[in-house]
Amino acid sequence: MLVAMLLHVLLLSGPQQARADSEAPMVWPRPASLSHGACNGGSPLGLAGAQLQVRVLSGQADEATAYVEAALQAALPEWGCGIEAGPAATGPTISVVIANASCTQPSCYSHENDESYSLQIDEAGAITIAAAEIFGANWALSTLSSLANGTCGLTCLPIEVEDTPRFGHRGVLVDTARHWFSVEDLKRKILDPMHATKMNVLHWHVYDSQSQPLELRFDPRLWLPYSKEQRFTQEDAREVVRYAFARGIRVLPEFDLPGHTAIFGKADPGLVDCLDYLPWDGTGVPNVMANQPPAGQLKPDQAGLASQLLDEMMELFPNSIISSGADEVNFNCWNNATVVAQNASDYPQFQEKMVRKLAGFQEQVAATINGAGRTMAVWDESYGTWNFSGTPALPRGSVLLSWLDTNNTAAMTDAGYNVVWMPWRRLYLDCGLGTPTSPPNWCAPLNNWTTIYLANPLETFNATSGDPSRLLGAEVATWSEHIVPSILDYVVWPRAAALAERLWSPEKDTQWCDTAPPQLNSEGVDYCAPAKTYKGVDLTFDNLVDPKEV
Template structure:
């Protein structure tokens, strides 16, 4: 598709209307992204007092960890981030004033794990006295999603200089379609400073993504401290482009307070040249440096040490072990490995299988369930641990084979959900369906979700956010919103996505225009909402 025709098409359809799953009007009137499960709204305005309070009357949740309190503070900050709120609500009368938010959480536990209940109900009344908005959720993480939704339906009134909630009464019932809604970032190809990673986490929460897949290391650099093997981070680009384990713990804690799990990845046995900078014996030889030496017991001791250290910091039940793009020629041409293969009756393919399965056993011994890229399934799927999650990336048609084999799957097919492909426009992200050709309900449940991938070859702190957004948001709605509420024509949601993109900009997130491809810039002067 040419660049100019795409631009014209967006401008022509950006404010198209549609009616689907909304009570009270058009879906384009509901400026919420991703679109909730069920929405009704009215035609009255309510106005928030300056001292908007958080209550928890009837809640079973004590908030000992402060997750809800912090989430509410961030919600208030989001309402005030774009403008100075210095107006007075008194002229609107007590019946039109929202004095607070009552959050009722029905369970005490706030441990964040895969499959936790993220549903919520949000009620904003019509004018009455006294007026409180209400959130009800099974868990605090559902309540955090409700706060994100409420932040999107609030707006600054430029006449009164206060925050208003238009179109009341609002009744929203919401829950995610998939339990795994991910974004991969790559800190090996380019180092991403901790504040940038935190900014990415914040932006993920705005779009209700809930898994940060941290592709920590690769052949180019090994930036993370591993206490068990402290020379590994000698493979970092420089002494300042590193993460301590305390940094990693801070990232995990920061994400957890926003309802986001961190999926850590070490990609083995390929993509591991940087490991040998600190420990050269991990290389097959100095002249042939990857994949990791399958014949050396030290290789697996290092993997065990890494995953042992991971288990103390990364609390998500899954760990990603990679396993993709393994060129085994170094094993064949290195004499001591070739000798080992013969002694163990293995060819190169069998040694690849042996390596992946050994890494899986180590991960399982530390309480993790393994995630592997799809090559492992394509080559020896029946041998994988039944606890394996297979990560699809090469293309379509693989997910249905994975779930037919009884394994779980995460979809990231590169032709639609790889963000570094700058010529892939947002409508393709929106229309990519993880359950394509999977009709058996039991098999559909094995597709636990999907992930957009921000590979880092051409991405650093200067351009990561504008490359992620708004295309990742298009995928986020696919992963959150019920299938029957999704638009069949992506252009029908262009106006609502444009609004979300502008909201990201107002919150300091450098999301690119919709009418650009990849991380393009505006073509000409004009309103944010028309770009």
């Protein structure tokens, strides 16, 4: 239901509608090229009972065929059809040709895979898909979702689509620590709409100082959810990975180390410094012991524990990139909860000493991740704040999540790092949210549709600065301090779909908000302007949240 509503909003009352014939087929995100026949109101081509034929030119034919068959089953509800494909089906034939099926498992799926495809639908109703790899075939089936728009039928035949993404990393970060979301929430409210809009990375921020909801077997004490009902077993995690991969989405897990780990002190206070220290903010001095309560972070001599955690989690998550976070590390916490003022004469020596401790911790984390054949991702403080560039604590080729130091994104790529662009001012979906009893949060105001659509990951790149091949893509971030399950989909969609088109579609086709006159939807509302109401109801936290969830 959510996917059908999302596509309706995007295609029938969204910006593409303002730019096109109202009867013409439209696809979100906009493909590289789309041509179609006359839209004369003839009988649509029904998609119910579609029959699938798959031919693999090289690679793992059986696995590729099974993948495309599963992708079709995932797409049918998005088309508005029942689950009717199979040997006895009587609908149109969908012929799929895969050029290279050497990658059919999550472990080999990365930003480097070829996601291109072509889609042809002739006037007789034959549907042909040609894809470089299985992932392109999956996106072609997703394109049929836009073309059908919930009607289980196609018009304006013949249709031809040639398509390939602009960036290979198109992500949504979801935080399951501050508030917990069930596997079903992740599937229906995040992964299904990601598939419909061709987003391909679920960045799963698994735990934080408030809770650790994912089962850990090397030390079961560290499985610390809010309750037995608000937790994930390892089988749950495998199911999320499986479900996501069947929809062309890879799961990038994040285990923030050594900061954001106060929760481990609930199992063993000896693991953590300054546990639950009050006042955590130094009675008015920001971030003296922690960026938010509860205070506490792993001691610098607990890198071995971090390695054990990562070893177990890398068995669970096959993704080639593993994030160890490494952001917002607090040095006062490591100093016996004693503040050294930044204007003190001995602060430079204190800072140098603490940076060495952090470097030693992170060197072991990097060695653990790289030793398993994976690539470490960390937030950009390791580059801009701690100056670890070119050291064992930040090996060349690591991924930097650029949220804070975004003016240096191009410089990061020149230094030999891959970058995922995530500026908080434009791509954090929680900015501007509050609760019925508290004002909007630290990064207010809201990042609206226009702000997100106009965000340009290459804005600091030019002819002499930056290696665009190392800019993998971008993500919106859903930090969950003020997000509960009932509004998860509202907070993420359709704003994440704005970034989806920006990252998938050709750059020349994503300039409309800043270069065109006001874009009016079918009700005469400027689609580029920030939404403040919906059907006469103010879009506020109070009006959207079940009070029982706060």
